[in-house]
Amino acid sequence: LIFSMIDFGNIFITKSSLETTLNTVVDFYKEDYDENQIKSKIIDKNISLSINDTNDGYVKVILIKDVELITPGLNLLFDNPYQVAVERVVIK
DSSP, rough: OHHHHHHHHHHHHHHHHHHHHHHHHHHHTTTTOOOOHHHHHHTTTEEEEEEEEEETTTTEEEEEEOOOOOSSTTTGGGSSEEEEEEEEEEEE
């Protein structure tokens, strides 16, 4: 039970960190940085960045980071590593 609380806390902290990083990434995108320039500015190199152009004038920015679960058996409910993703849709 304690290990699962640690895992869920780790997932929550990772999601919060990704939200903060996403704010920075969106700011860089609005300043006309390209995807490679933005990737070079992300401090945590374990974060994957995806910028997807939609056909209706918007861009979806997605950040994904893997969280390794330590609780035995929790991988029966969740994938291990568990992928935490945050996304934001912005105007081009």
